[in-house]
Each structure stands twice: as C-alpha cells, then as structure tokens.
Amino acid sequence: MDTQGVATDPQLQQFIEIESQKQRFQQLVHQMTEVCWEKCMDKPGPKLDSRTEVCFVNCVERFIDTSQFILNRLEQTQRSRGAFSETMTD
Template sequence: MSPSNGKFLDSTELSQLDDSSKNEMVTFLDNETSKQKVQMSIHQFTNTCFRNCVASANSSSLSPQEEQCLANCVNNFLDTKIRVVKGLQHVKE
C-alpha cells in the first residue's frame, strides 16, 4: 500500500487529532490489545497442544480423541496457571 491512500500518518497529522479522536483511539487500542492477547494465547495453546495431542498428520481432520485431548490440554494448562498464581501468592505471604 502506498502512503497516498492515507494508510500512513505523519506526526503532524497525529498531533492534530482532537481530543474526541484521541479518546476514540484509546478505546480502540484497548479493545485491540485485549483481542490480541486472546489471539496470542490461542496461538500458544495450539502450538503446545498440537505437539502433545496430534501424533501423526496422516489425515486432514481431527479424530474425536485428538479433539478431546486438545480441549483437555487447554483446560489443564489454565488450571495449572491458576494453581501457579495461587501458589506464588502463598509463597509471598
């Protein structure tokens, strides 16, 4: 994409944004940041759980066992995370 279609803003244009536009951008960026955090977690879980649950790639669809394993893997990972956080809070006290 070329800058002429308005994709890239220069700093003078940015500093000219009025307050309501700035607030709109803050809300937008907060939303996008939360969405992106979820996306990155899904990338991480898929990477880890695919490695553990999918034995071979001799079919292009998931078996029911593999599907169950992936769901368990995600839930176990999150349970572990909660346990670790609680454990560390306990250590701190």
C-alpha cells in the same frame, strides 16, 4: 492533532486498548494451539480419533486453567504490594 491530544483522546485510547486485547487473545490462542498440537497430534489424518480429540479437549482445559491460575496469582501479588496495575492482568 499533536501527540498530547492523541494521548488524551479517550476514544483513541479505548480503540488501542481493544486492539491490544485482541492481539493478546490471538497470541494466547496461537500458543495454546501450538502446545496442544505438539502434545496430542501423532499423525495428521482426515479425521481425529477419539483419543486425540480427548487429548485436545484436556489440553485446552488445562491450558486455560493454568493461565487463569497464573493471572490470579499475579493479581494477588500486585494487590498485596499495593501497586496493582491493570496492565498485569493482560
């Protein structure tokens, strides 16, 4: 199959998109883990104390809220310019 055939193969395109989404999700989880670990973890131990656990929960919720807010703003900006692109939502 030539490169043009690969570019137009819908199954291959779908597979690539799914794998790209998985990669972006893994990057987001890694970034969130790193940020929240640095913010909340004072000294690692065998168990999380309640303060640390609450900190992690709040950190993850704020991270998700902030990411969603930024994503929505980017979508609004792109739509208002009339050039919305699905690649910006990733």
